[in-house]
Amino acid sequence: MSDPVLATRNLMKSFGALKATNDVTIDLRVGEIHAIIGPNGAGKSTLIGLITGNLAPDSGAVDLQGREITRASVEHRAHAGLGRTFQISALAMEDTVLENAVLGALGASGRPWRFWRSVLGDPDLTGRAMAALEQVGLADHRNTVCRELSHGQRRQLEVAVALTLEPKAFLMDEPMAGLGAEGSTTMTGFLDGLRAQAPILLVEHDMDAVFALADRISVLDYGRIIATGTVDEIRTHPDVRSAYLGEDA
Amino acid sequence: MIAERHINWAVIALFLIIPIGALLLDEPFTITLATKAAVLALAAVGLNIALGIGGLVSLGHAVFFGLGGYAMGILAFHAQTYSPLELGPLTIAGTKSMPVIWITAMLVSALIAWIIGLLSVRTTGVYFIMITLAFGQMFFYFSISCSAYGGEDGLSIYVRNGFPGLNTLVPIQFFGLCFALLCIALFIFARLRASAFGLALNASRQTPARVQTVGLNPLRMKLVAFVISGAITGLAGALFADLNRFVSPVMFSWQLSGELIILIIMGGVGRLMGPVIGAGLFVILEHWLGGLTDYWHVWLGAILLGIVLFGRGGVIGFLTGKEGPHV
Numbered sequence: 001m002s003d004p005v006l007a008t009r010n011l012m013k014s015f016g017a018l019k020a021t022n023d024v025t026i027d028l029r030v031g032e033i034h035a036i037i038g039p040n041g042a043g044k045s046t047l048i049g050l051i052t053g054n055l056a057p058d059s060g061a062v063d064l065q066g067r068e069i070t071r072a073s074v075e076h077r078a079h080a081g082l083g084r085t086f087q088i089s090a091l092a093m094e095d096t097v098l099e100n101a102v103l104g105a106l107g108a109s110g111r112p113w114r115f116w117r118s119v120l121g122d123p124d125l126t127g128r129a130m131a132a133l134e135q136v137g138l139a140d141h142r143n144t145v146c147r148e149l150s151h152g153q154r155r156q157l158e159v160a161v162a163l164t165l166e167p168k169a170f171l172m173d174e175p176m177a178g179l180g181a182e183g184s185t186t187m188t189g190f191l192d193g194l195r196a197q198a199p200i201l202l203v204e205h206d207m208d209a210v211f212a213l214a215d216r217i218s219v220l221d222y223g224r225i226i227a228t229g230t231v232d233e234i235r236t237h238p239d240v241r242s243a244y245l246g247e248d249a
Numbered sequence: 250m251i252a253e254r255h256i257n258w259a260v261i262a263l264f265l266i267i268p269i270g271a272l273l274l275d276e277p278f279t280i281t282l283a284t285k286a287a288v289l290a291l292a293a294v295g296l297n298i299a300l301g302i303g304g305l306v307s308l309g310h311a312v313f314f315g316l317g318g319y320a321m322g323i324l325a326f327h328a329q330t331y332s333p334l335e336l337g338p339l340t341i342a343g344t345k346s347m348p349v350i351w352i353t354a355m356l357v358s359a360l361i362a363w364i365i366g367l368l369s370v371r372t373t374g375v376y377f378i379m380i381t382l383a384f385g386q387m388f389f390y391f392s393i394s395c396s397a398y399g400g401e402d403g404l405s406i407y408v409r410n411g412f413p414g415l416n417t418l419v420p421i422q423f424f425g426l427c428f429a430l431l432c433i434a435l436f437i438f439a440r441l442r443a444s445a446f447g448l449a450l451n452a453s454r455q456t457p458a459r460v461q462t463v464g465l466n467p468l469r470m471k472l473v474a475f476v477i478s479g480a481i482t483g484l485a486g487a488l489f490a491d492l493n494r495f496v497s498p499v500m501f502s503w504q505l506s507g508e509l510i511i512l513i514i515m516g517g518v519g520r521l522m523g524p525v526i527g528a529g530l531f532v533i534l535e536h537w538l539g540g541l542t543d544y545w546h547v548w549l550g551a552i553l554l555g556i557v558l559f560g561r562g563g564v565i566g567f568l569t570g571k572e573g574p575h576v
Contacts, residue, residue: 010467052462092455094574103452106445107463112470114445122445165463
């Protein structure tokens with residue numbers, strides 16, 4: 001087994017007396033989708049914040065490709081190869097689809113300090129952006145203003161922007177959120193193929209999607225990982241059944 | 250609905266036709282009014298970079314307008330009194346040369362904008378407005394207490410500063426100079442907005458979290474925008490002082506900062522020609538309504554209210570039928 005692409009080691013984060021993240025050690029390996037599930041308030045958002053760099057842990061560490069990034073800024077983590085998507089689409093709504101994707105390409109290029117030349121006239125950036133849009137199937141909508149996209153298309157664009165970074169690992173915060181059954185199926189099919197490009201740490205509420213996609217699942221409850229295993233192991237795990245899935249699952 | 254491009258050219262054409270017509274009809278005061286509109290427009294084009302693209306609602310841009318004004322006033326004062334400016338070990342001779350004054354005004358404004366920006370761009374909303382307002386008041390009261398340069402009475406400069414090859418005392422020539430600078434600033438604004446920096450700045454206004462996630466620092470984008478913005482408004486301040494041949498603390502007043510915002514909102518926030526249309530309207534209303542009633546601000550307020558309530562995109566938004574960026 002090769003080294004994990006993304007890993008956390010004994011992460012701790014408390015808010016007052018509440019241990020929102022309690023000794024969490026997980027890893028993400030090459031080619032896999034590792035899903036993190038847990039009931040509301042289990043600490044998923046806190047864990048995401050610690051991995052993205054929006055929150056600083058009380059103790060423990062985060063590693064990306066064997067390098068510690070525990071104290072690195074959000075921007076630095078992006079350059080180091082972490083591509084994230086947001087639960088609620090954080091897109092520039094007044095800009096076009098292409099402009100949103102070019103922003104990602106611009107970030108990846110690390111050269112935003114150009115004040116004169118037209119950014120959409122830069123074939124390197126637009127090429128990279130268009131490749132990502134084609135991959136998610138939004139190339140035909142490149143000139144649509146983001147505000148006019150459907151909810152499902154916004155989710156796709158959200159993924160496309162992360163793709164322009166050519167990340168080493170994806171961190172996806174509920175990519176299925178708000179998608180209908182059909183949209184959910186499309187997105188599931190898409191993420192299925194994406195894992196070959198870079199592994200995905202998937203935080204998701206949609207159990208059908210999780211069971212269809214995940215190579216491994218970790219269950220978070222009261223800030224702790226109570227179980228990690230394959231889909232079948234998690235389905236039958238007694239603690240998980242009581243904590244999350246309910247007795248009928 | 251009219252395409253924005255056509256509106257832009259129509260505005261530029263009007264801005265040329267009116268003063269030229271006034272020249273032919275021998276109405277120098279109209280040329281002076283047009284010059285005032287061009288200078289205010291230039292100041293607002295500067296603010297539009299921070300406000301319209303970057304979403305920084307600065308209620309302290311009069312700081313840069315005033316700094317530009319005093320850069321002109323102080324340099325010209327030392328030139329007309331033949332007394333060099335002593336800054337510790339440094340001795341600086343005054344000057345009556347516009348290019349030197351302009352560069353000084355822009356450098357000083359950029360430096361102060363950098364300092365104010367460092368302390369303020371991480372705040373948003375009402376806190377940013379309050380911090381920039383506070384800086385504005387600091388400069389206002391400092392200029393009042395600075396008796397060496399006239400204090401509350403301001404500073405008169407008897408002869409307008411010179412520009413190589415021009416007689417700046419001829420109204421149409423001074424207008425041409427101001428209008429040329431306005432056009433350059435508009436060109437810079439257009440290029441900047443379409444550039445890599447413009448894209449990132451525009452996104453920093455709309456979704457800073459996203460900008461961070463792609464590996465860029467939205468605060469640094471805003472800081473640089475604030476510096477460029479301040480420099481352009483500073484240049485306008487130097488021209489404004491030269492137009493009036495007078496500088497006073499009023500140039501630092503928060504009312505002036507407010508007026509700059511108002512004329513951008515009237516024209517269209519974030520639009521290339523928004524500040525130009527706004528400044529044109531403002532000067533026309535001030536002159537025309539001001540001739541009818543002393544309480545013309547009430548009517549200006551009513552017009553502004555109408556624009557804000559019924560069309561978020563200002564005059565350009567109304568004409569093109571497209572809403573402008575949200576700040």
